[in-house]
Amino acid sequence: MKMIYGVSDRPKAGRLVAFAVQQLLAIMAATLVVPVIVNSGAGLTGPDAMSTAAALFGAGVGTLVYVLFTKRRSPVFLGSSFAFIGSMSAAFAGAASVAVGYLGLIIGAVFAGLVYVAIAAVVKLVGVKWLNKLMPAVVVGPTVSIIGLSLAGNAVGDLQKANAGGSVYIAILCGLAALIVTMVCSTYGGKTARLIPFIIGILSGYALAAIFTGMGFATGCDALKITDFSPLTGLVSEGVNLSTFFTLPDFTFFTALGGFSGIDAAYIGTLAVAYVPVAFVVFAEHIADHKNISSIIEKDLLEDPGLSRTLLGDGVGSMVGAFFGGCPNTTYGESIACVAITRNASVYTIIAAAVGAIIISFVSPFVAFVNSIPSCVMGGVCMALYGFIAVSGLKMVQTVDLNENRNLFVVSAILIAGIGGLTISFGEITITNVAVALILGIIVNAVLSGKETNRSDDGEKENGPSK
Numbered sequence: 001m002k003m004i005y006g007v008s009d010r011p012k013a014g015r016l017v018a019f020a021v022q023q024l025l026a027i028m029a030a031t032l033v034v035p036v037i038v039n040s041g042a043g044l045t046g047p048d049a050m051s052t053a054a055a056l057f058g059a060g061v062g063t064l065v066y067v068l069f070t071k072r073r074s075p076v077f078l079g080s081s082f083a084f085i086g087s088m089s090a091a092f093a094g095a096a097s098v099a100v101g102y103l104g105l106i107i108g109a110v111f112a113g114l115v116y117v118a119i120a121a122v123v124k125l126v127g128v129k130w131l132n133k134l135m136p137a138v139v140v141g142p143t144v145s146i147i148g149l150s151l152a153g154n155a156v157g158d159l160q161k162a163n164a165g166g167s168v169y170i171a172i173l174c175g176l177a178a179l180i181v182t183m184v185c186s187t188y189g190g191k192t193a194r195l196i197p198f199i200i201g202i203l204s205g206y207a208l209a210a211i212f213t214g215m216g217f218a219t220g221c222d223a224l225k226i227t228d229f230s231p232l233t234g235l236v237s238e239g240v241n242l243s244t245f246f247t248l249p250d251f252t253f254f255t256a257l258g259g260f261s262g263i264d265a266a267y268i269g270t271l272a273v274a275y276v277p278v279a280f281v282v283f284a285e286h287i288a289d290h291k292n293i294s295s296i297i298e299k300d301l302l303e304d305p306g307l308s309r310t311l312l313g314d315g316v317g318s319m320v321g322a323f324f325g326g327c328p329n330t331t332y333g334e335s336i337a338c339v340a341i342t343r344n345a346s347v348y349t350i351i352a353a354a355v356g357a358i359i360i361s362f363v364s365p366f367v368a369f370v371n372s373i374p375s376c377v378m379g380g381v382c383m384a385l386y387g388f389i390a391v392s393g394l395k396m397v398q399t400v401d402l403n404e405n406r407n408l409f410v411v412s413a414i415l416i417a418g419i420g421g422l423t424i425s426f427g428e429i430t431i432t433n434v435a436v437a438l439i440l441g442i443i444v445n446a447v448l449s450g451k452e453t454n455r456s457d458d459g460e461k462e463n464g465p466s467k
Contacts, residue, residue: 002343003297003343003344003345004191004194004195004342004343004344005343005344005345005346005349006297006345006346007072007073007074007075007297007299007345007346007347008072008073008346008347009345009346009348010346010348011344011346011348011349015192015195016346016348016349016352017352017356018195018196018199019195019196019342019344019346019349019352019353020349020352020353020355020356021199021353021356022196022198022199022338022342023077023335023338023349023350023353024353024356024357024360025198025199025202025370026198026332026334026335026337026338026385027059027077027079027332027334027335027353028056028357028370029370029373029378030079030080030082030332030334031055031056031059031079031080031327031332032052032055032056032080032370032371033080034055034080034081034082034085034327035049035050035051035052035054035055035080035325035326035327036052037085038050038085038088038089038092038326038327041085041089042088042089042092042093042101044092044098047250048098050252050325050326050327051249051250051251051325052367053247053249053250053361053362053367054249054250054251054252054324054325054326054361055080055325055326055327056249056325056357056360056361056367057249057251057324057325057357057358057361057362058080058252058320058321058322058323058324058325058326058327058329059077059078059079059080059321059325059327059329059354059357060353060354060355060356060357060358060361061317061320061321061324061354061358062078062317062318062320062321062329063077063078063317063329063350063353063354063357064317064351064354064355065313065316065317065320066078066310066313066314066317067313067347067350067351067354068313069305069309069310069312069313069316069317070301070305070309070310070313071305071309072347072351073301073304073305073347074290074293074301074305074310074313074347075293075297075339075345075346075347075349075350076289076290076293076331076332076335076336076350077331077332077335077350077353077354078314078317078318078321078329078330078331078332079329079330079332079334079335080321080325080327080328080329080330081282081318081327081328081329081330083278083281083282083285083330083432084108084109084112084275084278084282084327084328086274086278087108087112087274087275087278087328088105088108088326088327090270090271090274091104091105091108091270091271091274092104094267094270094271095259095262095267096262096267097259097262098255099255099256099257099258099259099262100259100262100263100267101259102252102253102255102256102259102326103256103257103259103260103262103263104259104267104271105252105256105322105326105327106252106253106256106322106323106326107263107268107271108271108274108275108322108328109275109318109319109321109322109323109328110319110322111271111272111275111276111279112275112276112278112279112282112315112318112319112328113279113315113316113318113319113328114315115276115279115280115283115315116279116283116286116311116312116314116315116316116318117311117312117315117316119283119311120307120308120309120311120312120315121308123306123307123308123311124306124308128302128303128306128307131287131302131307132302134442134446135287135291135438135442136445137396137397137399137400138397138400138407138410138411138441138445139410139414139438139441139442139445140287140288140291140292140393140396141393141394141395141396141397141400141411142393142394142397142410142411142414142415142418142437142441143288143393143414143418143434143437143438143441144288144289144291144292144389144390144392144393144396145389145390145391145392145393145394145397145415145418146390146393146414146415146418146419146433146434146437147285147288147289147292147333147389147390147393147434148333148337148386148387148388148389148390148391148392148393149386149390149418149419150418150419150421150432150433150434151333151382151386151389152386152390154379154382154386155379155380155382155383155385155386156379156383157379158175158375158376158378158379158382159171159172159175159176159376159379159380159383160172160376160379161374161375161376161379162225162226162374162376163226163227163228163374163375163376164213164225164226164227164228165222165225166212166213166216166222166223166224166225166226167223167224167226170212170223170224170226171209171226171374171375171376172376173208174205174208174209174212174226174374174376174377174380175205175374175376175377175379175380175383176380177204177205177208177380178201178202178204178205178206178208178377178380178381179201179380179381179383179384181197181200181201181204181205182197182198182200182201182202182380182381182384183197183384185197185200185201186341186342186384194342194343195342195343195344196342197341197342198338198341198342198381198385201380201381202373202377202378202381205374205376205377205380205381206227206373206374206377209226209227209374209376209377210227212224212225212226212227213225213226213227213229226374226376227372227374228372228374229372230372231367231368231369231371231372232365232368232369232372234368245363245364245365246362246363246364247362247364248362249324249325249361249362251323251324251325252322252323252324252325252326253323253324275328277426277431281431281432281435282330282435283311284434284435284438284439285330285331285432285434285435285438286310286311286314286330286331287302287307288434288438289331289333289336290302290307290310290331291396292333292336292389292392292393292396293336293339295392295395295396296336296339296340296345296392297339297345314329314330314331317329318330333385333386333389334382334385334386335350336389336392337384337385337386337388337389337392338385340388340392341384341385341388397411405448406445406448406449409444409448410441410444410445410448411441413437413440413441413444414437414438414440414441415437417433417436417437417440418433418434418436418437420433421433422436422437422440423436424436
């Protein structure tokens with residue numbers, strides 16, 4: 001795929017801001033929802049609740065750390081990791097107080113980050129050739145597809161969600177309008193429109209949803225009310241002034257400072273068990289994401305800047321992100337899909353998006369605006385984002401001979417395990433369907449690797465043509 005902007009290209013200032021906002025819109029919803037889920041699971045409310053603004057700040061800082069370690073050669077944004085939600089909940093469940101729980105978030109992220117650092121050290125010593133043999137295209141391709149396909153339910157679920165309790169059919173209409181506008185801009189639009197299709201699509205869907213909601217209030221028809229403006233009206237009711245426009249996020253370390261007295265060896269052990277195994281799972285997804293972005297920009301990032309650097313950037317960035325926002329970070333498929341669709345691989349866009357995330361975390365109106373975007377609109381746009389991730393994986397499989405039974409079985413095992421949602425749980429630890437599918441694919445590929453050929457074509461035997 002030919003990029004309009006390469007990794008080292010620097011767009012003009014005006015375009016750079018627009019591209020950065022687009023990246024933020026692509027990753028922001030998922031980044032903000034992780035602390036919301038943890039708050040709900042751990043029963044954290046009011047001043048004890050994790051801050052979504054702090055999580056956004058942590059994602060921005062973590063991404064800058066990643067860019068630094070990768071020498072500005074990998075255009076990937078880091079956001080809050082869903083894989084660690086169970087680990088974060090365990091940190092609060094085993095804590096003697098909320099302050100101890102917040103300190104546990106930081107300690108747990110350090111445990112996870114150190115796993116990445118240790119693996120990076122091993123990779124630095126032995127190289128990555130073993131990795132290419134362990135995970136060839138026949139394994140990585142369908143695994144990347146699973147990353148997108150496993151999110152399909154989230155996109156469709158959001159598409160059918162009316163935030164203000166209106167009609168699901170109106171919600172679907174607005175979401176599909178956002179999707180169609182995004183696709184039309186990306187396919188038929190001018191150069192600028194093709195580079196920012198998500199901004200145009202989201203704003204178009206938001207405008208249509210706002211019109212329907214306005215008609216609902218004017219006519220008293222509740223079915224038309226699909227936009228919840230309470231985040232914006234709540235801000236206005238407080239009075240817009242300097243103190244409400246700019247607010248300091250509740251950084252994790254603020255509360256964590258009061259938790260040192262409640263730390264003991266048993267709790268440290270709980271954190272290690274909760275975070276370390278998940279780090280190995282996320283490592284597998286790290287590989288798949290970087291294989292995916294490498295195929296998109298046609299440059300092997302595992303060789304340059306190297307897997308050791310991407311791991312260090314991800315691991316250290318995750319620790320730094322959790323220090324501020326509590327959430328360990330990970331590479332985001334939404335960001336990679338945004339690169340693929342817009343053909344903008346400029347790392348300066350990622351840097352600008354990271355800086356933007358840091359700034360926006362202090363700006364209450366923007367956070368309120370993002371929170372007011374109807375779920376159906378984001379669901380429509382995410383259909384394109386997640387679909388592109390799935391298709392990127394399928395493109396990797398194009399080079400694989402699927403007439404060969406060995407390859408056919410590997411791909412089949414990965415797709416069925418991943419789409420079927422096969423997960424494995426050990427207490428608080430859950431190995432995601434993506435990681436299980438990848439591990440299963442590696443095992444099947446290794447078991448069947450003894451056959452040079454094993455074609456399913458008629459008239460051919462396992463090891464060559466019939467005589």
